[in-house]
Amino acid sequence: MALSWRELPIGTIITKPGSAREFKTGDWRSQRPIWDPEKCIHCLICFIYCPDSAIKVSGKGKMTGIDLDYCKGCGICEEECSKQAIHMEMEKR
Amino acid sequence: MPIRALTGNEAMAEAMRQINPDVVAAYPITPATEIVQLFASFVADGLVDTEFVPAESEHSAIAACAGASSAGARVMTSTSSQGLALMHEILYIVAGLRAPIVICGVNRSLSSPINIHCDHSDTMGSREAGWIQIFAEDAQDAYDSTIQAIRISEEVLLPVIVSTDAFIISHSMQRVDMLEDNEVQKFIGPHRYPYSLFEKTITIGPLDLQDYFFEHKRQQIEAMWKSSPIIEKVTQEFAHRFGRTYGFLESYRLEDAEQVLIACGSTCGTARVAIDNLREKGIKVGLLKLRIMRPFPHLKLLNLLCHSDPDPFACHSERSEESHRTAQGRFCEGEESHIKLINVLDRSVTMSTMGGPVYVELRSALYDAPERPLLVDYIYGLGGRDIDVEQIIDVGLKGEQIIKKNKVEKPVDYIGLRE
Numbered sequence A: 001m002a003l004s005w006r007e008l009p010i011g012t013i014i015t016k017p018g019s020a021r022e023f024k025t026g027d028w029r030s031q032r033p034i035w036d037p038e039k040c041i042h043c044l045i046c047f048i049y050c051p052d053s054a055i056k057v058s059g060k061g062k063m064t065g066i067d068l069d070y071c072k073g074c075g076i077c078e079e080e081c082s083k084q085a086i087h088m089e090m091e092k093r
Numbered sequence B: 001m002p003i004r005a006l007t008g009n010e011a012m013a014e015a016m017r018q019i020n021p022d023v024v025a026a027y028p029i030t031p032a033t034e035i036v037q038l039f040a041s042f043v044a045d046g047l048v049d050t051e052f053v054p055a056e057s058e059h060s061a062i063a064a065c066a067g068a069s070s071a072g073a074r075v076m077t078s079t080s081s082q083g084l085a086l087m088h089e090i091l092y093i094v095a096g097l098r099a100p101i102v103i104c105g106v107n108r109s110l111s112s113p114i115n116i117h118c119d120h121s122d123t124m125g126s127r128e129a130g131w132i133q134i135f136a137e138d139a140q141d142a143y144d145s146t147i148q149a150i151r152i153s154e155e156v157l158l159p160v161i162v163s164t165d166a167f168i169i170s171h172s173m174q175r176v177d178m179l180e181d182n183e184v185q186k187f188i189g190p191h192r193y194p195y196s197l198f199e200k201t202i203t204i205g206p207l208d209l210q211d212y213f214f215e216h217k218r219q220q221i222e223a224m225w226k227s228s229p230i231i232e233k234v235t236q237e238f239a240h241r242f243g244r245t246y247g248f249l250e251s252y253r254l255e256d257a258e259q260v261l262i263a264c265g266s267t268c269g270t271a272r273v274a275i276d277n278l279r280e281k282g283i284k285v286g287l288l289k290l291r292i293m294r295p296f297p298h299l300k301l302l303n304l305l306c307h308s309d310p311d312p313f314a315c316h317s318e319r320s321e322e323s324h325r326t327a328q329g330r331f332c333e334g335e336e337s338h339i340k341l342i343n344v345l346d347r348s349v350t351m352s353t354m355g356g357p358v359y360v361e362l363r364s365a366l367y368d369a370p371e372r373p374l375l376v377d378y379i380y381g382l383g384g385r386d387i388d389v390e391q392i393i394d395v396g397l398k399g400e401q402i403i404k405k406n407k408v409e410k411p412v413d414y415i416g417l418r419e
Helices: A045-049 A076-080 B008-019 B033-044 B058-070 B081-096 B121-125 B139-156 B181-188 B213-242 B267-280 B298-306 B320-328 B357-365 B389-405
Strands: A031-035 A055-057 A063-066 A086-090 B003-007 B023-026 B051-054 B075-080 B102-107 B132-135 B160-165 B173-177 B249-252 B259-263 B285-290 B292-294 B341-346 B374-379 B412-414
Touching: A031 A063, A045 A055, A045 A076, A076 A086, B003 B008, B003 B139, B008 B033, B008 B075, B008 B102, B008 B139, B008 B160, B008 B173, B008 B181, B023 B033, B023 B058, B033 B051, B033 B075, B051 B058, B058 B075, B058 B081, B075 B081, B081 B102, B081 B121, B081 B213, B102 B121, B102 B139, B132 B139, B132 B213, B139 B160, B139 B173, B139 B181, B139 B213, B181 B213, B249 B267, B249 B298, B259 B267, B259 B357, B259 B389, B267 B285, B267 B389, B285 B298, B298 B357, B341 B357, B341 B389, B357 B374, B374 B389
Parallel strands: B023 B051, B023 B075, B075 B102, B102 B160, B132 B160, B259 B285, B259 B341, B341 B374, B374 B412
Antiparallel strands: A031 A086, A055 A063, B003 B173, B132 B292, B249 B285
8 A cells, every 4th residue: 555645754765675576567568478388498588688577487497477567568578589489469458 | 262254155164164074075166166175175184074075067066965965974065056056956856865965055146148246046046956045144144054054954854055145255254253163063963864875775766656756745845844943943052052043034123114125145234234224214124134045934924024824834734733823922913014015135036027036935925914015026136236235225215105105116126237
């Protein structure tokens, strides 16, 4: 829940580290990446290029999907994927 | 207490030496150069413990100050005119970060045309940056206000600019009653800042979008509200300890005045002489010196000039009840004001075509008064154009005619301009 001006620390100071996690930037998205696990070879090029760390990877180093809470829909993953395993679709609201 | 003959710049540099800030980052500019130059010699002579950063521009100087202040240091700098204008971007950042930085400023006109002499365009031009602004009348005022500014700034957590008038004060030698070094240290106390980069993990200056920016700005407005009683407290404590009294507004022969002159800075001294002259002619004139421009003392002005209450803006403050009480204590209810005309002396202009900043804000402050006095703005002294006693006497004489007609024909007029 957003804090009122009376409750906030002054001077835009953030007193707890890691609060960027609470800032869900996924709702900025106008296009959504669709991942095709059939075509994916788990090269993780998309993971390296993603500016929002929104590519989900398992402990075994396999891609498991896209974190839509943070994906801003920039389409870099689609551009970089050599197997066309990701394509962008317009968000429907 | 040592009595010295000091220029305004020397007085401010001496105050800085006695404050002994942790960091001073600065860039020289006429006519404030001397403040930094003298302070640099104090650093070189080992008279202060300050980390001195000679920056490559005023923008960098104030940016370095912002960083040092965020790290928990007591920080000061000095500038004027184009330098203050170059700092403009960071002035807002400093205020937004609530960094208690103090600037020893010197009021000088802004280019173009280029000019190094006094007017208030630079300081008035940054009046919405979120800094508390103190206009000093003389070297003593500059010295005392600089020392008070440290306390005010650190208690309110807003930056403060104390400014003198270019050359008229900055380079004129006057008697200054200095305090002992240890008295200054005792008065300002240890540096207070609730956040420091070295104490706990914090983030300073993050992106603040639609969801929180508004709340943070509201906090700054509240801090400005709360600064008023703190400024009063600090000046009262200063008066109690050292015997020199300062206020938001200082009045001279105002008791039965029909006309009031309002001015900032060095012109107040000239105005006092003119008022004595006018009084001898039987013209009832008084002076109201506006020492603090931010926060603008609208409630105090309303009380003093119109005997009006309550403050229409008080409901916007957390302190509304308290300010209400203060207001009621200041005047007798129902008493009619003897003030018929206010002459504002503005040493800068707004380009609104509605006169100078003091006039515009005073006019707005008086809007809710049940009975408003007549109001005239006189723009004077731009680019250092002299103002003398005779010219201010003329203002008083003209005022008599305005009162007689009960009508202001020229709401914005000029003094010393070739028509």
